[in-house]
Amino acid sequence: MRRRPGGQRRARARPRAPPTWWPAASSNSDHEQAGELGGAGDLVTPSTSRAATRSTPRVARSVASKISDSPSKSVQRPSGLLSSGERDLRAAGWSEVRASLLAMLAEAIEVSSAACDRLATQIREHAVPIDREESRLPDLDRNDIGNFYLALVAICHQTSPQNRPALEGVVGGRHLRGWDYLSARFEQAVSSDPQLLFPERWRTVSAYDVAELFRDTQFGERLTDPGGRAKLIQNLGDVMKQHGCHRIDELYRASDCRLASGHSPLIPALSKFRAYDDPVRKKTYFFLALMQNSSVWEYADPQNLGPPVDYHEVRGHLRIGTVIIRDPSLRSKLLARESVSADEDVAIRSAVSQVLLYLSQATGLKNASRLHYLLWNIFRSCCTRDEPHCFACPSTCSLPPRYVAALHSKSVARACPYAAICTSSGRSTKLTEHVFETDYY
Numbered sequence: 546m547r548r549r550p551g552g553q554r555r556a557r558a559r560p561r562a563p564p565t566w567w568p569a570a571s572s573n574s575d576h577e578q579a580g581e582l583g584g585a586g587d588l589v590t591p592s593t594s595r596a597a598t599r600s601t602p603r604v605a606r607s608v609a610s611k612i613s614d615s616p617s618k619s620v621q622r623p624s625g626l627l628s629s630g631e632r633d634l635r636a637a638g639w640s641e642v643r644a645s646l647l648a649m650l651a652e653a654i655e656v657s658s659a660a661c662d663r664l665a666t667q668i669r670e671h672a673v674p675i676d677r678e679e680s681r682l683p684d685l686d687r688n689d690i691g692n693f694y695l696a697l698v699a700i701c702h703q704t705s706p707q708n709r710p711a712l713e714g715v716v717g718g719r720h721l722r723g724w725d726y727l728s729a730r731f732e733q734a735v736s737s738d739p740q741l742l743f744p745e746r747w748r749t750v751s752a753y754d755v756a757e758l759f760r761d762t763q764f765g766e767r768l769t770d771p772g773g774r775a776k777l778i779q780n781l782g783d784v785m786k787q788h789g790c791h792r793i794d795e796l797y798r799a800s801d802c803r804l805a806s807g808h809s810p811l812i813p814a815l816s817k818f819r820a821y822d823d824p825v826r827k828k829t830y831f832f833l834a835l836m837q838n839s840s841v842w843e844y845a846d847p848q849n850l851g852p853p854v855d856y857h858e859v860r861g862h863l864r865i866g867t868v869i870i871r872d873p874s875l876r877s878k879l880l881a882r883e884s885v886s887a888d889e890d891v892a893i894r895s896a897v898s899q900v901l902l903y904l905s906q907a908t909g910l911k912n913a914s915r916l917h918y919l920l921w922n923i924f925r926s927c928c929t930r931d932e933p934h935c936f937a938c939p940s941t942c943s944l945p946p947r948y949v950a951a952l953h954s955k956s957v958a959r960a961c962p963y964a965a966i967c968t969s970s971g972r973s974t975k976l977t978e979h980v981f982e983t984d985y986y
């Protein structure tokens with residue numbers, strides 16, 4: 546897990562009260578502020594410097610990749626934009642080395658509009674189920690659900706690490722994996738220790754606490770890096786305390802229910818937490834989607850809710866061909882399952898994020914979160930790392946029933962619904978998601 550001291554530094558003490566969570570608004574226009582502060586429509590630069598990305602959104606937008614309108618041509622990050630981006634980078638005081646690196650990465654990774662359009666056509670053939678979790682809501686007071694998910698999402702990453710056993714266990718007689726196990730165990734823990742839901746307790750959480758909390762009697766200690774996860778929870782408590790906040794709902798009310806518009810939007814406010822300062826905003830969008838899908842929060846600007854891209858989605862898009870790794874050395878790293886750099890990680894995930902935003906429009910769905918849930922479920926269940934269900938789903942296929950009902954006819958044997966347009970189906974060599982040690986996803 547990477548450690549970055551900047552997260553602590555930014556979370557310095559401030560006077561008090563929710564309004565101090567946000568940067569001063571520079572415009573009265575919701576539209577302009579949405580762009581300035583960063584919602585789903587704000588493209589993310591493939592830069593390594595997370596702090597720099599957030600502090601210079603214009604630079605981020607100017608060098609961000611674009612998808613061509615042409616159905617016959619795959620275009621990513623036109624050179625004109627890159628030149629402009631380089632100028633902006635220099636104006637912002639960044640090194641020319643970094644600008645050069647950025648341009649090199651832009652050439653290395655391509656979003657194929659032709660492949661996106663083929664996938665959009667496939668998606669349009671079926672109804673897309675609403676976006677929600679398959680697991681039930683935690684049995685908690687409605688006022689506590691925000692803090693429950695804030696802490697849980699903060700530590701939910703790398704639950705299925707490559708070359709290591711996945712997180713799993715038995716809770717209440719049910720055999721659960723990954724997020725479902727984390728959620729059920731945390732719910733069980735807060736039922737006996739309700740203070741686990743609040744900032745004062747978070748500040749004292751130790752590595753031992755985290756390891757004990759998620760240790761399973763049958764499968765043992767499967768959750769990796771309990772120390773790093775404890776630090777993320779401690780930081781939640783510290784930042785909440787510094788801002789005089791007891792429940793994250795206070796932030797929601799002060800935002801006027803807005804994600805990336807108005808004077809006190811949620812997305813930039815959440816980035817104050819170390820666990821939520823990912824430039825591609827995986828955990829931020831996941832947490833915000835959970836709060837919406839559990840009907841606890843409702844947003845006045847839902848168009849700013851972007852896709853929480855994780856490794857399942859990266860793997861699926863690399864295989865389908867919507868994202869193409871052009872750079873031979875980067876492609877070799879993926880094939881050999883060697884670790885990529887922080888720049889490359891952000892660049893790859895940003896490209897996938899852009900595919901989702903494009904598909905959201907091209908399919909007419911105009912809901913990146915709902916589209917994410919569709920593709921994430923298919924990739925996670927059917928496009929597995931080692932034995933994908935290209936032409937037949939085994940009886941163990943874990944695709945949730947409501948997606949099976951929407952995508953598959955009872956008269957036809959189940960298989961990956963996108964095999965016909967996938968550049969990897971039937972091939973012996975398939976890319977998997979890139980390897981990168983991170984606590985962002």
Ligand SMILES: [Zn+2]
Pocket residue numbers: 926927934937938939942943944960961
């Ligand atoms: Zn399957």
